[in-house]
Amino acid sequence: MTKAEIVADIATKTGIEKVAVQAVVESLMETIKDTMVNGENVYLRGFGSFIIKERAEKTGRNISKNTTIIIPAHNIPAFKPAKTFVNQVKNA
Secondary structure, eight states: OOOOOOOOHHHHHHHOOOOHHHHHHHHHHHHHHHHTTOOOOEEEEEEEEEEEEEOOEEEEETTTTTTTEEEEOOOEEEEEEOOOHHHHTTTT
């Protein structure tokens, strides 16, 4: 499902114009991104959590040059679904 399909589905279910729904969906995604960029997690009860995972520094290999490189520690965004959400998907 694409973002446009999500907007259309919400507009159909709620009777709100697609333009307004589009603005709300865009705002939600921007808020989640901005919050995570600031180093905070986002918790949506019953849906899941957008969390920041910390990756430790590690040694990697550049196969084409046959050299060892150091990959610095960094953070990545991740999504952890809620248990109720996982159970719904399992039983679908």
